[in-house]
Amino acid sequence: MAKSGIFGERPVGAVTLVETPVSRSYAQKARVAFLVVAASVALVVAATASVALPLVLAVVVGLLSGGVCGLVVACVVRVWPALRVLWWWAFEIVAAVTLFVGMAYLSRATHPAVPLVLLAVVLGVVFGVGRLRRRVSAWVWCVVVRHRLRLCFAEFIRSTSRLHPGRLPLILWARPTPAGERVWVWLRPGLDLMDLDGKADKLAVACWAGEARMVRASAKHAALVRVDITRRDPLTGLVASPLSAWVAWMRDEDAPVSPAMPPLGLDLLDVPEPAPEQRNPRR
Amino acid sequence: MSTLTASPVPGGMPADPSVSIFDPVHVGVDEFGHPVRVPLIYRNLLIGGEPGGGKSTLLNLIVAHAALSLDCRLCLLDGKQVELGQWKSCADVFVGPDIMHALATLRRMQIVMDNRYAYLEVAGRRKTQRDDVFSPILVAIDEIAYFSATVGDKKTREDFAGLLRDLVARGRAVGIIVVAATQRPSSDIIPTSLRDLFAWRCAFRCTTNVSSDIVLGHGWADRGWSSNTISPTNPGVGLLIAEGGIPQLIKAAYLDDAACARIAIHAARMRADRKERAA
Structure with a gap:
């Protein structure tokens, strides 16, 4: 039986990179991938090698090749969830590595205070x-x-029992818009846009935004979905019509400003009560 | 395609704008600040939204473009009279709060449509084109509910809806463009069989998600495309479904009364000049 404490089975400070059901699922996939790839490669290599080598040696070479290829493929499949996590955090990882490596290089090449001063100047200019x-700020x-979208999608999938936990949509890229952000998402097999119907408000809440709108982003690919996050209204100003410019040369006097009709009967007291309607006595 | 930019001739009339109803109509800007232009030829547009949301602003923009387009004729129906009243001098027919006049006008339009189809059939063609022997006709209806659900008896309302449905269903190819505005085009205002024929929709602020879906089509509110979330203090903002079939947040360009009057006078003069030249 597993050991249990007040903090559960996991040691204090442990961070889950890949959830257990997902990890189990990919372990199973890795085993299958190993067997399929190893067998296929072994057969092909053995058959090819048997032309030039004795049969026993060809089988050995085939088995070795199959084992190596199967192992490589199985490793990739096994660590795929971790690679996906790296993709999710790629920007932060690259930014942090660049920053620390750059600072370390500068401090070694110049004075230790130079990178700090440079950082302060850059931050000062930016702010x-x-x-x-x-x-x-828009890019941040x-x-x-x-x-936020990834966490939200994970929550949706967790709450929908029919969906496999590993089928998280792939968040492709995001770019700022005058209203907020526009994010493109690639849906995995088993998901479609209908699965996200009615969840726009939840997405907006998760993204700390005012609104979220989802729509198909491609006529060719149903899997490509666009999510528009709105956190401000860029359409508050008055928009002029180009048609106005065509008549800008006309003087105001040209436009009729006084009605041709005398202002009579414009108030309730000026209008007599209409005659009552004739009702059909048979009704 | 002509570009709608001002090029006034110093001290006199501007150059002929040569706007055409076959050109896309500038209706405003999108949330990126890019101009939004909507081709209206061979299309019909349904505009919905609460009072003061911007319906008449968009309708006036479209009518202004059509009025300046000498290759387009106008047929205007306006129960309030004042929303489209400024364009009366440019229109072939202007219908005020008179359901019988509205019915008679739609029947005339139906006859025109049949005649045009007969002409095209003899000519061995399927639809009208630029510089054809007959001009497209813009049928603009402000507050369609007045004619379809308010005045007259049940039969006249049904006749109105039936005639309009025929124009929307068959008029496209012969250049009859119907642009109708109402606050809430639910089934008690216009039959769903008529509403669903409008390919292009524009929903200005609506009071509920259901009302927004009635204008735009079912299911858009569930994906976040609801005009209910538009601020009531920001009139002119709406969701437009046109080319692409995906809603687009737009802010309609604004023409004030003076600008509308100037454009109407200018358009009426151009039309009169053209008529004189033709005579």
Whole structure:
């Protein structure tokens, strides 16, 4: 029986990268992949090698090749959930590595204070210049929204028993829009846009936004879905029609401003009560 | 395609804008600030939304474009008279709050439509085209509910809905463009068989998700496309379904009364000049 404590089975501080059901599912897939690939490669290599080598040696070579190829494929399948996690956090990982490697290189190549000063200057410029700050903030929101959407989709799938837990949609990329962010999502087999119907409000809440709207992003691929996150209204200003420009040369006097009809009967007291309708006495 | 930019001739009339009803109509901007242009030829448009939402703004933009297009004729129905009243001088027919006049006008339109189809059939063609022998006709109806659910008796309302359905269903190919506006096009206002014929929809702010879905089509609110979330303090913002079949958030361009009056006068003059030249 598993050991249990006040914090459960897991040690304090442990972080789950891949959930247990997903991990089990991919372990099973890895075993199947190993067997299929190993057998296929072994057969093909043995048959090919038997032309030039003795049969026993050809079988040995085939088995070895199959084993190696199967192992490689099984490893890739087994660690695929972890690779996916790396993809989700790719931006942060690349940014952090670049920052620390760059700072370490600069401090070694120059004075230890130089990278800190440079960092302070960059941060100062970014936060000081409004336009730059807004641009950076918009891209940061894109990074945040990708994570929020992923968590939200995971929650939807967890709450839907018919969906396999490993079938999380792939969050492709996100870009800022004047209203918020636009994110493209690739749905895995077993999912469709209908599965997300009625969940727009939940997505908006998860993304700390005002609204979320989903729509098919491609006529060719039903799996490609676009999610528009709205956190501000860019359509508040007055929009002029280009038709106005055509008549800008006309003077105001040209437009009729006084009605041709005398202002009579415009109030209730000026209008007499209409005659009552004749009712059919048979009814 | 002509570009609608001002190029006034100093001290006189501007150059002929040469706008055509075959050109897309500029209706406003999208949330990226890009202009939104909607081709209306061979199409019909249903506009819905609560009072003050922007329906008449969009309707006036479309009528203004059609009025300046010398290759388009206007047939206007307006129960309130004032929303489209400024374009009376440019229109072949203007129908006010008179259901019998509205019915007579739609019957005339039906005869025109049949005649046009007969002409095309003899000519061995399937639809009208630019510079054809007959011009497209824009049938703009503001507050369709007035004619289809308010005035007259049951028979006249049914006749109105039936005639309009025929125009929407068959009029496309002969250049009859129907643009109808109402607050809530539910089945008690216009039959669903008529509502579903409108390919293009525009929903300005609605009071509920259901009302928004009635205008745009079922299911859009579930995916977040509801005009219920549009701020009531921001009139002119709406969801437009046109090319692409996907709702698009737009802000309709605004023409104030003075601008409408100027455009109407200019369009009426151009039409009169053209008539004189033709005579």
